[in-house]
Amino acid sequence: MHIAITGAAGFLGQRLVKQLVEWGELGGRAIRRLTLIDQVEPPAPNAEKIEIISQALDITTPGGLDGVLAERPDVIYHLAAVVSSAAEADLNLGMTVNFDATRALLEGCRQYGLAETRLVMASSVAAYGGELPDVLDDMTAVQPQTSYGTQKAMCELLINDYSRRGLIDGRVLRLPTIVIRPGRPNAAASSFASSILREPLNGEKAICPVPLDQELFVLSPTRVIEALVRGAEVPGEALGAFRALMLPGITVSVAQMLDTLRDVAGEATVARVRHEPDERIRSLVASWPVRFETPRADRLGFQRDASFREIVEAYLAERE
Amino acid sequence: MHIAITGAAGFLGQRLVKQLVEWGELGGRAIRRLTLIDQVEPPAPNAEKIEIISQALDITTPGGLDGVLAERPDVIYHLAAVVSSAAEADLNLGMTVNFDATRALLEGCRQYGLAETRLVMASSVAAYGGELPDVLDDMTAVQPQTSYGTQKAMCELLINDYSRRGLIDGRVLRLPTIVIRPGRPNAAASSFASSILREPLNGEKAICPVPLDQELFVLSPTRVIEALVRGAEVPGEALGAFRALMLPGITVSVAQMLDTLRDVAGEATVARVRHEPDERIRSLVASWPVRFETPRADRLGFQRDASFREIVEAYLAERE
Numbered sequence: 001m002h003i004a005i006t007g008a009a010g011f012l013g014q015r016l017v018k019q020l021v022e023w024g025e026l027g028g029r030a031i032r033r034l035t036l037i038d039q040v041e042p043p044a045p046n047a048e049k050i051e052i053i054s055q056a057l058d059i060t061t062p063g064g065l066d067g068v069l070a071e072r073p074d075v076i077y078h079l080a081a082v083v084s085s086a087a088e089a090d091l092n093l094g095m096t097v098n099f100d101a102t103r104a105l106l107e108g109c110r111q112y113g114l115a116e117t118r119l120v121m122a123s124s125v126a127a128y129g130g131e132l133p134d135v136l137d138d139m140t141a142v143q144p145q146t147s148y149g150t151q152k153a154m155c156e157l158l159i160n161d162y163s164r165r166g167l168i169d170g171r172v173l174r175l176p177t178i179v180i181r182p183g184r185p186n187a188a189a190s191s192f193a194s195s196i197l198r199e200p201l202n203g204e205k206a207i208c209p210v211p212l213d214q215e216l217f218v219l220s221p222t223r224v225i226e227a228l229v230r231g232a233e234v235p236g237e238a239l240g241a242f243r244a245l246m247l248p249g250i251t252v253s254v255a256q257m258l259d260t261l262r263d264v265a266g267e268a269t270v271a272r273v274r275h276e277p278d279e280r281i282r283s284l285v286a287s288w289p290v291r292f293e294t295p296r297a298d299r300l301g302f303q304r305d306a307s308f309r310e311i312v313e314a315y316l317a318e319r320e
Numbered sequence: 321m322h323i324a325i326t327g328a329a330g331f332l333g334q335r336l337v338k339q340l341v342e343w344g345e346l347g348g349r350a351i352r353r354l355t356l357i358d359q360v361e362p363p364a365p366n367a368e369k370i371e372i373i374s375q376a377l378d379i380t381t382p383g384g385l386d387g388v389l390a391e392r393p394d395v396i397y398h399l400a401a402v403v404s405s406a407a408e409a410d411l412n413l414g415m416t417v418n419f420d421a422t423r424a425l426l427e428g429c430r431q432y433g434l435a436e437t438r439l440v441m442a443s444s445v446a447a448y449g450g451e452l453p454d455v456l457d458d459m460t461a462v463q464p465q466t467s468y469g470t471q472k473a474m475c476e477l478l479i480n481d482y483s484r485r486g487l488i489d490g491r492v493l494r495l496p497t498i499v500i501r502p503g504r505p506n507a508a509a510s511s512f513a514s515s516i517l518r519e520p521l522n523g524e525k526a527i528c529p530v531p532l533d534q535e536l537f538v539l540s541p542t543r544v545i546e547a548l549v550r551g552a553e554v555p556g557e558a559l560g561a562f563r564a565l566m567l568p569g570i571t572v573s574v575a576q577m578l579d580t581l582r583d584v585a586g587e588a589t590v591a592r593v594r595h596e597p598d599e600r601i602r603s604l605v606a607s608w609p610v611r612f613e614t615p616r617a618d619r620l621g622f623q624r625d626a627s628f629r630e631i632v633e634a635y636l637a638e639r640e
């Protein structure tokens with residue numbers, strides 16, 4: 001089995017590669033080759049039985065992916081994207097990377113006759129927006145309030161249509177907020193969600209910019225990688241009439257997150273979190289939906305974390 | 321007030337032009353100029369107080385609409401599209417006309433700084449599809465099962481994003497099936513819905529390709545033109561967080577349509593309809609939802625027909 005991954009140098013891409021190499025198989029078939037693609041040459045782990053090809057490629061260049069598609073990968077993970085703040089700051093950039101490159105990838109698959117190739121794209125909870133119900137489900141309208149969400153939603157529609165026409169076997173996973181991300185805080189509005197746990201656990205101070213009662217819909221790095229793998233495993237027919245779905249997650253408030261931190265690491269650790277309200281971040285985060293029923297994803301075997309405590313403990317175990 | 325109309329040679333376009341010329345104003349402002357655009361030079365009615373410019377233009381040509389946009393129209397009706405059957409038969413053609421040309425129009429508006437211009441696009445009930453609830457509403461997910469519906473749904477998202485960013489003042493109306501269309505059958509999968517009434521009323525034979533219990537969600541030509549006008553009148557803010565909405569219509573089965581035809585024109589007229597199942601058309605039509613609650617459109621003043629009989633009688637009255 002040959003798996004190609006765009007955005008392979010990113011957080012999800014790198015973690016997915018590590019996991020695939022560790023498992024050595026996907027859906028019961030041995031992985032023989034991994035093609036890693038990103039703007040810069042993605043780091044590749046050592047692997048005895050898997051040929052790993054790492055390439056710096058601009059997926060926005062016409063025909064840029066031809067060489068990869070000519071090798072007829074069995075699975076393509078399309079993780080490359082510009083993040084929400086960048087897509088909001090520069091409409092053309094977002095359209096080019098998030099939409100046009102995805103369309104070109106679909107057209108490439110069509111040209112090379114990759115009807116059987118399973119294309120897995122990462123979408124986002126940011127596809128949702130507007131006047132939402134308290135609890136969202138598989139039939140809630142996607143009315144994005146960001147250009148990033150718009151571009152992802154357009155890709156979902158196109159991947160669904162190409163799949164329906166039998167030109168590709170696509171599946172799109174809408175990701176919850178991922179916590180605890182490793183690394184450092186970044187400019188993303190969701191950055192605090194990892195930061196208020198990660199930094200204190202590492203003996204550093206952190207700032208919480210939102211009220212304690214703010215809720216989030218979260219998924220751990222471990223579970224999101226399992227979901228990406230599951231996304232390639234499920235038969236296309238099982239997805240039903242639409243190829244995009246929201247992944248299961250758990251709903252937690254900031255207060256619950258900090259209580260868990262206290263339970264696991266003690267009062268002195270929680271005391272490293274300073275509460276400094278930031279209206280811009282507060283209003284952005286408050287606009288994200290936090291309660292979902294995901295019967296379709298549940299039925300297909302996608303899994304949420306058992307508890308927030310499990311997420312924190314997994315982070316600690318991994319750090320060691 | 322200057323109004324530009326793409327697809328102005330088409331059925332909706334011609335009818336809209338006639339109505340605008342008759343009323344002479346839109347939203348309380350006198351219409352000074354109408355720019356009519358289509359692949360062929362659209363027929364223009366006589367008008368004393370309105371300057372009518374009729375142009376043959378290919379909207380898929382880069383910069384094709386520059387001359388029109390440079391004149392800074394106050395309202396643009398974007399009605400040009402290839403119909404569902406054609407978009408299904410030729411993916412590239414559908415994407416080029418239904419999606420790329422709309423995107424180019426939005427980009428053109430952005431280049432010319434037409435932030436105040438009200439762009440009214442016609443979308444369709446065909447945007448919906450898949451495993452739908454019995455009754456759809458404003459928050460039902462759009463999961464199209466045709467390339468035409470996919471392309472329209474992508475345009476909706478893009479128009480919403482350009483409007484949100486303040487680059488254009490867009491509004492998208494999802495049209496029910498329009499009956500009774502005048503003229504001849506066309507390539508649209510919905511063509512039969514008018515044909516099985518119009519042809520018998522005109523003494524001709526017609527073919528019904530779908531089962532009698534197939535229901536449709538319909539709107540008359542008179543009401544759809546009123547809706548297009550209303551679509552340009554409503555303030556953008558009133559549309560809320562998403563710029564696309566389903567228009568109100570009424571739900572009728574083919575059996576009810578033929579019963580009404582019998583009531584109005586007699587058994588001999590109904591006998592001109594031959595039932596010849598066509599699986600391709602049947603499955604396309606069966607994917608369209610037929611029951612809607614449209615509180616947002618109702619509140620905004622969009623109106624449905626009072627009864628199916630009224631639709632048939634209006635057609636007869638108009639024909640005379």
